[in-house]
Amino acid sequence: MTHHMRTHLPELRVAAQRIGRRRFLTVAGAAAALAFTTHLPAVGVASAAEQDARKITKDPFTLGVASGDPLPSSVLLWTRLAPAPYEADGGLPAERVEVEWEVAYDEGFAFVVQRGTATAHPEFAHSVHVEVTGLLSDRLYYYRFRAGTWISPVGRTRTAPGDFGFGTELSFAAVACQAYFDGYYTAYRHLAGEDVDLVVHLGDYIYEYPVDAAGGHRRYTDRQLPAHFNRETVTLEDYRMRYALYKTDPDLQAAHAAHPFVVTWDDHETENNYAGSVPENDVPPAEFLLRRAAAYRAYWENQPLRAPQQPAGADMRLYRRLRFGDLAQFDILDTRQYRSNQAYGDGWQTPGPESEDPARTMTGAEQERWLLDGWKDSGAVWNVVPQQVTFAQRRNAPGPDFKLSMDAWDGYPASRKRILDGAQAAGVKNLMVLSGDAHDAYAFDLKADFDDPASRTIGTEIATTSLTSGRDGVDRPGNWAALTQANPHLRFYNGRRGYTVITLGLFDARISFKTVTGVTTPTGTLSTAGSFVTQRDSPGLQPA
The missing domain is CATH 2.60.40.380 (Purple acid phosphatase-like, N-terminal)
Known part of the structure; x- marks a missing residue:
């Protein structure tokens, strides 16, 4: 090891020792480590x-x-x-x-x-x-x-279409949630052969959880993984090797080689359900920020991201805007780094004053202003918002005694209302929100008032299912009847693994939810579980 590297790679390897699951780190030690990550050679x-x-x-x-x-x-x-x-x-x-x-x-x-x-x-x-x-x-x-x-x-x-002028069509696939230990990337093998212009990854590219020597549910192989994968990712070295594990998968490589990707993260690239600088578990804030710095840096190192996305310590500007002629504007959001902590201790809870506090934010004030200002200047036919978690209201049961997910936008209803009000104020007529996280496929009509099914439809949400997370799944999960009855704006719900293909045209958008028969064996076959269309300037999903 050179002298240069002795002075530049101690931040996560020797700054802490593991004590049980955690690694203790003093505030001073974290500050020194974070300072390291802001003094790196510029690319080139x-x-x-x-x-x-x-x-x-x-x-x-x-x-x-x-x-x-x-x-x-x-x-x-x-x-x-x-x-x-x-x-x-x-x-x-x-x-x-x-x-x-x-x-x-x-x-x-x-x-x-x-x-x-x-x-x-x-x-x-x-x-x-x-x-x-x-x-x-x-x-x-x-x-x-x-x-x-x-x-x-x-x-x-x-490359994208020119800045001005209408392209006639843009086709892309939405993917999310690819826990390595839950199965094979069969869906990626099929996606590599799709005729799409790009792939949008909505988060959970890796998972921080341990992977045993057999690769979890990937048991149809003789390969034995090294022991260091069988621990939770905490250090920069941990995260780098976890990306290496995922990226050696041939089906994942095939999808990347076939199509350009537009990526954004969710929680598992760092730690489950973290919120801003608040970790899932009770660890010192400085220790978590060090872990977040490691996770963010490994994410940038292992993704096709441009220089403005290069992190500085525990911060990384991931939200950004892409245009595809006058046909579509993509506003890619980060709903993890800037959000308020989950209300009522997270999980599915009865909504109340804490979750409905108007001061709560999913995006942070700066990102929210950036999004709303970008819509004012858009002019695109379709305004697409790739982000992480379920956006529409999603009650878990019909009747008055329902609960909502505090980790999704239901836990931040005031923040959601500001976004929807901003879209209407900007004259956005064809709003399409993309989401992942839930490990199921959903199609929602976005309503002006979710509590009033007769209220105006102002957009659509397409929630793609997971690539593998949750293992094989079923067409109709156990809560299918409860969710569809409790949420009349829910137009489709399927629990198989796969991806979603969306084609934006001048006059309509077509959505195909594609699923595989299984992921715990490497031989799953692909089919279309549901197809929908939404017309230009007339939001709302109809069966295709």
């Missing part, structure tokens, strides 16, 4: 000694390739060098590596349109983020990386 700036890439003796592209956040003339390309992905250092010394990249019109790279080099820094776990510019709008490109004699798999990506 030399830091550690350079390693000759020709000396890499094993394939370093074990985690695949990815692209994301497409713009009309630009796309972000990602990879991470890890010849030994299940080791803490990824199998590379603490030295920077120069990586070549190419972008071409064709899969055989006969017509290369851009090429260059990027630096894989050890401080960023040898991840590479390349912002390729100067591309043509609304067209397919192919890309690959090279390190020494090793060439990565080929990825396919697509």
Whole structure:
């Protein structure tokens, strides 16, 4: 280990010792560790000694390739060098590596349109983020990386339509909640073959919980996982290796290689049901912020995100806006980092003054203003809001004795009302909220007053089911009758695993909920569980 790395990698490995489940950390120690994470080399700036890439003796592209956040003339390309992905250092010394990249019109790279080099820094776990510019709008490109004699798999990506003018159609898939230990990524294998322009990931890309040697419910394999996965993620090293575990899955790699991703996180990328700086469990605030810093940094290292999303300590600006011509505006939200703590101790509770306090926020004031101001300037036919948790009212039982989820927007009704009122004030006619988290597929009409089924419909919510979380699931969960009776604006409810394909057109949007027969065996087959359409300027879901 070089002297440089001795001074730059102590923050999570030696700052704390595990005591039972937790690792004790003083406030002073946390402050020092967080200060470390704000003094990293800028992307593209030399830091550690350079390693000759020709000396890499094993394939370093074990985690695949990815692209994301497409713009009309630009796309972000990602990879991470890890010849030994299940080791803490990824199998590379603490030295920077120069990586070549190419972008071409064709899969055989006969017509290369851009090429260059990027630096894989050890401080960023040898991840590479390349912002390729100067591309043509609304067209397919192919890309690959090279390190020494090793060439990565080929990825396919697509730029966004131009800033002005109407595209005729935008098709995308919504995915969420992919607990590795709950099953195989069969849905991703099918998604890799879908004809979509992009994939929107709504959170829970990894889970912090332990994974046993057999991989949980992935028992149709002879592979034995190392013992260090069988513990909860707390340190930066833990989170990095957890991403490596997930990203070695061939079906996940295939989906990333086939389509650009737009990602946002939920809770499990850090810790279940955390709220802002408040952890799920009773640990010192400084200790949790250190954990959050580790989680945020590993998230950026392992996702196709642009430079503005690079975290600074325990903070990361993840909310951002993407446009697809005049057809669609995507306002990607972060409902974890800035929210008020869950009311009434979290869980499903009877609503009351605490949850209905007007001061409570899901987004924080700054993000809320950003969203509402962005709608005023939108002009897009469809305004799409990818975010994490169920947005519509979701009573758990008919009648007056119902409970609501305090972790979803039901626990923040004043915040939800400000969002819906802001959409109406901005003249947004085609609002579509995307959500994940619930491990089930829902389709909701968004009402001006959820307590009055006859009130005006002002948008739709499409909640995608999980990729694996919750294991196989069933078409009609045990609470299906109660939820559908209690929520007349709920138009669809299915408990199988899968993903959702949404096609936005000039005159309507079409939604297909796709599910697999099972995920606890690797042979699940795909079918369409439900199809809906919503007309332009006439919100409300109808069976297709």
